[in-house]
Amino acid sequence: MRVIAGTARSLPLKTPAGNDTRPTSDKTKETLFNVLMPCIADADFLDLYAGSGGIGIEALSRGAASACFVEKGREALKCIEDNLKFTKFADRALVMKCDVLMALRQLEGKRVFDIVFMDPPYHEQHEEHVLEYLSSSSLISEDSVIVVEASKETSFDYLEDMGYHIIKQKEYKTNKHVWIEKEASL
Numbered sequence: 001m002r003v004i005a006g007t008a009r010s011l012p013l014k015t016p017a018g019n020d021t022r023p024t025s026d027k028t029k030e031t032l033f034n035v036l037m038p039c040i041a042d043a044d045f046l047d048l049y050a051g052s053g054g055i056g057i058e059a060l061s062r063g064a065a066s067a068c069f070v071e072k073g074r075e076a077l078k079c080i081e082d083n084l085k086f087t088k089f090a091d092r093a094l095v096m097k098c099d100v101l102m103a104l105r106q107l108e109g110k111r112v113f114d115i116v117f118m119d120p121p122y123h124e125q126h127e128e129h130v131l132e133y134l135s136s137s138s139l140i141s142e143d144s145v146i147v148v149e150a151s152k153e154t155s156f157d158y159l160e161d162m163g164y165h166i167i168k169q170k171e172y173k174t175n176k177h178v179w180i181e182k183e184a185s186l
Contacts (some may be wrong), residue, residue, distance in 0.1 A: 006061030016075040043114035053080035070103040119149040
């Protein structure tokens with residue numbers, strides 16, 4: 001795995017051994033960032049279920065002002081810290097070593113994120129719980145973009161009830177990205 005664009009372009013990144021994380025392929029990452037590019041510059045980026053940190057590091061490389069990485073796996077955390085040090089982005093990053101919902105509660109009232117990316121374990125409904133929390137959170141605004149990486153079978157039919165709508169959806173061979181934002185208040 002590597003950084004594909006920006007100031008850290010082509011730098012290799014460490015990934016945890018085993019199947020506990022699913023590093024996003026270069027092609028999928030490129031598609032993701034082609035859509036996000038208009039809002040990356042100076043953005044505050046939140047990378048939930050961060051794995052090796054590859055997505056948040058890509059955002060920093062492409063001009064995000066900061067990135068917060070949330071991960072609880074010991075080996076994955078070591079990869080994030082090593083990758084941030086290697087890419088020289090550690091000074092623009094916060095690494096939180098805890099459960100995602102605990103991290104969100106700890107961040108509450110301290111920051112507003114422009115972009116939230118999450119790649120939770122598939123088929124466990126983590127994304128639904130996180131989206132439910134964020135629906136009434138001060139961590140996002142009506143201008144924030146949330147991107148969920150999920151299995152192709154994952155349903156998001158509950159989004160409207162939570163006050164969200166889908167901006168875009170892109171399917172790949174085995175998974176998909178769903179771009180979401182809050183409904184505008186009247």
